[in-house]
Amino acid sequence: MGSAGLARLQGLFAVYKPPGLKWLHLRDTVEMQLLKGLNARKPPAPKQRIRFLLCPVEGSEKKELTLTATSVPTLTDHPLVCGPAFSSLKIGVGHRLDVQSSGVFVLGVGQGCKLLTDLYDAHLTKDYTVRGLLGKATDNFQEDGRLVEKTTYDHVTREKLERILSVIQGSHQKALVMYSSLDLQSQEAYEMAVRGMIRPMDKSPMLISGIRCLHFSPPEFLLEVQCMHETQQQLRKLVHEIGLELKTSAICSQVRRTRDGLFTLDDALLRTQWDLHSIQAAIQAVAPRVAAELEKNMRPQLGTQPLPSPGWPSGSKDLGSALGLESCVGH
Incomplete structure (x- = not known):
């Protein structure tokens, strides 16, 4: 079971990171549980x-x-003579979460560490739910920070909030096109925009491809943010800036990642499932989806040269329409 069990551990899986837990401690805990499972096998009869x-x-x-x-x-x-069969595992981590954040956290074992790099180079988007509180401002944009000021928020409505979110999404989508290095006059650029495949070619600042309000009950509001190249602190700062745009102040009370690329909350193993059998099953279940996603994203990106297309309405305005940028003008 030892070597066979190790062979079934080659790949990627996701766990649910609770708030208050450091990602490094989570990784070490998972490694300890896997080693415990691998070494728990009954030793073979001695020669x-x-x-x-x-x-x-x-x-x-x-x-x-x-x-x-x-x-x-x-x-x-004998294990009492030579020690346990497995003493360490090669475990890599994907996009990290800071101590206060929670949600989907991707790990790779063995050959899965290389897959983590491939997924990182694919620049896949991630989804977050971000909870904010109106009327306060702190030095670190969080509830546990030093209070800087208190403001009124009676004038804030959901319509005003959604108008600000629309402007933010429009400006970030324009930046996304700029960092993607695509030729706006090409048919491939338009088709990639329609399929939501436009992504930056290299490292970039935080880019928001979608943001909307899920719940508004002053002073609380809940946002869903789809983004890439972000940090959780940047998302907290975004809540602070939204508060300023609304002529008030706001702090962030929760950051929760609900999707990391192809991994969702349904794929994330809870703390009680961080054992050898559950992780092996999770790796095997997600392996076909990982392979399909990498095959789709590792294809050479086209659209760097304009191509003739009969009846094709070329122009950056049409690409902007595909991205939904025109609806943000004037808000």
Whole structure:
């Protein structure tokens, strides 16, 4: 089971990181649980070898000794002699979450560490739910920070909030096109925009591809943010800036990642499931989706050269329509 179990651990899986837990401690806990499962197997029967031992001669009254060929176990491979079969595992982490944040956290074991790099280079988007509180401002944009000011928020309505969110989404989508290095006059650029495949070619600032209000009950509001190249602190700062745009102040009370690329909350293992069997099953279940996603994203991106297309309405305005930028103008 040891080597066979290790073979089934080659790949990616996701766990649910609770708030207040450091990502490094989470990784070490998962490694410890996997090693415990791999080493829990019943050791095989020890090999036998022939040794010549002094034994009394049967029927001799003088207690004479003679050398007798005897089969004895070889203890060089016994766990009490050589230690556990597995003492460490190669476990990599995907996009990190800070201590206060929670949600989907992707890990890779063995060959899965290379897959983590491939997914990172694919620049996949991530989804967050971000909870804000109106009327307060702190030095770190969180509830546990030092209070800087208190403001009124009676004038804030959901319509005003959604108008600000529309402007934010429009400006970030324009930046997304700029960092994607695509030719706006090409048919491929338009088709990629329609399929939502436009992504930056390299590292970029935080880019928001979608943001909307899920719940508004002053002073609380809940946002859903689809973004890439973000940090959780940048999302908290975004809540602060939204408060300023609304002529008030706001702090962030919760950041929760609900999707990391192709991994969703349904794929994330809870703390009680961080064991060898559950992780092996999770890796095997998600492997086909990982392969399909990498195959789709590793294809060379087209659209760097304009292509003739009969009847194709070329122009950056049409690409802007595909991205939904025109609806943000004037808000």
